Each structure stands twice: as C-alpha cells, then as structure tokens.
Amino acid sequence: MRLSALLKPVGSIFKHTCRRYLNAAVQPGLALNTDPVLPIIDFSSFANQNETNDFYPRDVIEKLANACEHVGFFYAIGHGVPNELLLRTLSITRQLFDLDDTIKNQYASRLFTDPSKIGHTRGGFGRGYQSLGENVTNTKRDRHEGFDIYRELERDHPLRLQYDNTNVINQTLPDYRELAIGWNPWPKELPLFKETIAEYTTAMLQAGERVMRGIALSLGLPVDFFQSTFNDSFWVIRCIRYPSVDASESKSPEYGHGCGEHSDYGWLTFVNQDLDSRNCLHVRTNDTSNATYVSADPIVVEEQIALTCNIGDIISFITKNKYRSTRHCVVSPAKPARSRVSTPFFFEPNLDVKLQINENASQCYYGEYLINKVRTNFNYYNDEAK
Template structure:
C-alpha cells in the first residue's frame, strides 16, 4: 500500500463520537468518571484537527421532537410560493428572520439552489436588545396556517442550545481548558441562528448545479440535522468525501471563528451540498455562536504547537481576532442577502 493510499483511507470517513458522558455531566448533572469525558475530549480534538467535522450520537435530543419538526417543515415547503412569501425575510426587518425562495441566498456570490427559513432566539418587542435596534435580534416569523409549527421550532431551538453548551464544554476540554471556558467568556448568552432549508429534487434543477457551493461556516459551532436523503460533502485531506445521514446522529462542524480563535489548530473545513435524489431534501443547521457584543480573542494554547502548513485548506485562518462577534458576523451575512443589507445596518 502506498503512502497516498494510507492517507486516503485515514481521511475517508467523518468520525462518530458518542458524547453521552458529556451530556450526563453537563445537562443531566449525573456523575461520570473523568476518564469518560477525557476520552470524548480526545476524540473531539482529533476530529477537529483532522476534519473539522464529526458526528455525535448519545446526545439526548428527543427523537419525537425531531420527527415533528421534519414533518411540519415538509408541510410548509409543500405550499405554493405566494403562501410562503407571506413570511418573507423583508418582513423580518433588523431581526433577519423569515422565508426566502430558491436562488435568493448567495454562497461565494453565487445563488444557492435551495429555499429556506431563518430563525433566531425569540425576543419580545420590549426586550432591551430589540428596543435598542440591535441587528439579528427580535421575534421570529411563523406560518399561521400550520398548527404547532411555532411551538415545535422554539422547543427544538431550546434543546439544541443546551446541546451547544455541552459540545462547547467538550471542545474546551479538548483544548486543555476548563469545561466552562467558552461559557464564561463567550457563550453564556449565545447568539443563536437556526435555519430550515429545502433543496428541490434533482429533476427540477439545472444539471451540475450545487444546492450550496463550496464554503466554510462563519462562526464557532454548527450542529446539523439531516433528513434521510443525504448530499452533504466534506473536503478532507484526501479530497471530497460524503457525510451521509446516520440514524440518531447530528453532524457538527467548527467555523471560521473557532479556527481563528485556536490559531488554526482546529479546522474550518470547506463543505458543499448537492441533492442527487428525485425527492426534496431537508436540512436543519443550528449555529451556536458567541454573544453578539462580546469581544473575541485568540485562545492561549499552552504547550500546543500549531502546524503552519495550511496549504490543503480553502480557508486561511488568521491569528488576529479583533472587535465584537457582532461586527464580524454582520460583515459576513450581509453578503448572503445583499438586498436586505440596508434594512439590517
């Protein structure tokens, strides 16, 4: 076997990590042995260095809630465009919420072949951040004609927020930091962004067109629920590999900001999506990020040597992190929907 074949085999499958020990310790407050959490942390570190992606099982998120979310989402996207546009993003204002049709979201300047709904933490009109007009904060738009849609989305976001805290505790441990490192400094009150995307079937799309082209995520942590159709691909050290849906799992990836915070130790990895099926494809990315107003700084990585060779990476990590997370994110997301930029800024 050649050296190239060994590399290809090593990086041919995104790793699967059972995080039940972390869940027991951080959410259920159940006693676990330090060795259990240390093993999870070690696996997270290896995955973040080698792939920037990893599946998680043993997460404890209610399966019935997930099924309900998927069912209601299918109902929404089966409606005609005129009905869906009743909750279009232009009505969400500075909160940056609502529905967009196929082709209205850009990745690297090119239209995506997907439609979707943007959500965030639900805040009332009298919340101080809403009163102050802080971008990306406010109330969500929900379809009035689909019972339980609002309740299901909010319950799912609450569960995923808890899971986000748990995974970030594991990432902190993987870096040799205290379990509460990120919560103490950045994510005690995280910025929550949730999306529901629908990719039309292959038969209705132009040939050789990507649902989402090659890109990296902006933030710290993405937790993705996939339906059973598949189509996600990850750019590993050995080339593009499939990241198919695995029953009972979520797939996680780190974003550009955590890449920068770790000075390139952890990989913000390029990925893309194509729907090769004759069925619609649903995906549910949940973004768990630092507080909008917090100043993000590089992490002091004691006794850790970062490999400076990033020639295999589409994203070049910068060790310089300045300003608030909100400043950074607004600069990024304003390129996704240029037509809404005036509304949000």
C-alpha cells in the same frame, strides 16, 4: 468575555449501526472519496459540568481533539435530542415548504431589508422565507428554498433596550441593531411550526453545551471555560429544502449547487437532515486545488439518530487553525430522489461577546461579525421577477 485571551495555547428507527449511505451517483464536478469515515463521538458524558476535569472520559476527549484537528466534522451521539423531535422538526419544515408560494412570500425576508422598517412585532434582517435562488454563495445562486430563524431577544433584554427609538442615531452603539430588535415572521398558517422550533431550540442548545464542554476539555481548558460566551447564545436555525434535479438542470451558469462550498461562521453547526438523504452533504477532505470530498450522509447508531456536527470559523481562529473549520457544500439530490430537507442549528456566541476574527482585524462584537456575514448572503429578485 474577551476571546482574545483564548489565543493562548491551548428509538428504534433503524436497527443498524454506523452505516453511511453512498449509493447515489456522484454529482458532476465533485470527486467523492469514500474514506475517511467521519468520526463518531458520544457526548453523553458531558451532560453536565458539575464534575472535575478528571471525571470526563479521556479517550472521548482525545478522539474529539483528533476529529477537530484533522477533520473538522464528526457525528455526535449522546447529544440528548430525542429521535422523535428531530424527525418532527424535519416533518413540519417540509410542511412549511409545501405551503403555496403566495403564502410563503408573505413571510419573505426580502420584505425586511430596510432597517428603518423593522417593526416591534414582526420582521428582522435576514429572517423569514427565501425563494429558490435568493441565497448566494460564491457569486452563484443556491438551488434551495430557505426559512431563517434567529434568536428573538426578550422585550426587556438589555441589548434590545439599548436600540430603542431614542438611541437609534447614537453612532457609538455596535452595528447589529437589526439582529437585536428583529422578530421572526412566524407563519400563522402553520402554528405548529413555531411550537416545534421552540422545542427543537431548547434541545439543541443543551446539545451545544455538551459539545462545547468537550471542546474545552480537548483544548486542556476547564470544562466551563466557554460557558460565559454562549449563556445568552444568539443561535440561528436555517430550515432548508433542496429540490431534486436531473443532469441537465445541474449545469447552469446562474445556479451553483444546492448550497455552494463554504465554512460556517461561529462556534458549532449541528445538521439534522432527512434520513433518506444520500450523497448531498459533501465535506472537503483537503485544502489543495484538487479537492476531494466525503459524503456526510445521515447515520443511526444503536437506534439513535446522530447529528452531523462541524466546528466554525471562530473556533478555528482562536485555536490558531489547530482546529479545522472545514469547507463543505450541499449537492442537490438527483432525480428520482425526493427533495432534501434539513434544519441546521448554529450554536453561536452571545451578541455582545468580544472577539478578534483574524490577525489583521480589530476586536469586534460577535453581532457585528455576524451581521456583516449575513449582509452578503442574499441576492433578491426584483419585484417584477416575482
């Protein structure tokens, strides 16, 4: 589907509700604002698309439109992902990062930077483990460990087959071969990790579909308008651990925050984060030089864990910036708090969806857009440093 056409106008975890955690001290360099609170939106009505547009609640649609236009972030409830699965995903992710460094580095993404060495069973550009500081944002090393997981295309998937060995030198193919043929280096020492991520992915894809139906309706479009753009979604998961720091560690010429300020690339991001995470995910509330932020801490609404959701750059562009792709960052937890674990799920278009990413660029495939973003994300240490 050509997205240029879119440029037309267009349980019982805690027994409390809608509570934000702003108890921790503000980190240096960030002016934290306690207002406004991120909107809370219930997507339970969007569980299926087999109804006419008039079936869906107008008040929820209007609330979503207002959130996308003025905030770009919101808390999603009624997303359909069980609390137990959200917590289990965080738990297995923490177990992954608790593995010995020697084990984790067997699955390091730095091992798969040479496109010619990406095999048929293991590895793929950007996939796998990154040690502290290998991710880079705004020229500074991010203070976190990561493990990146990308959609694996089936062996008989048409986009994988077009990059078989006989076609590698065909320069007319889109420039996303490493994404199309890559495999995730699943750690054999933790077999439940792959199993849990598979279950998490299935649930999050369904949550993404609910929200995208709401987005379509909020733009005055048919409920299934975007369906063909993500029916083969090239989703991405980042498993992340942010070590806690003290005041002296937070001031470094080489390192920035846990993750530097940025906006996200594609359709939607869902953040699943430790429930005890305080004052870490900071959402920018304005576009001026005197930036202020609101802390998007986890909340539980009527015994349901809310997912923190934000829209990405593509939605912002196709709506001519009516909907905001809001910049945000992650500040490292302050000691004595424990390290922070999160598993953001990036709900993305299909690799072969055509889009135009800005006014001055020609149309490209989403896969080309994504891989060019990923190529600037890392600054691997040399072998001697490891």
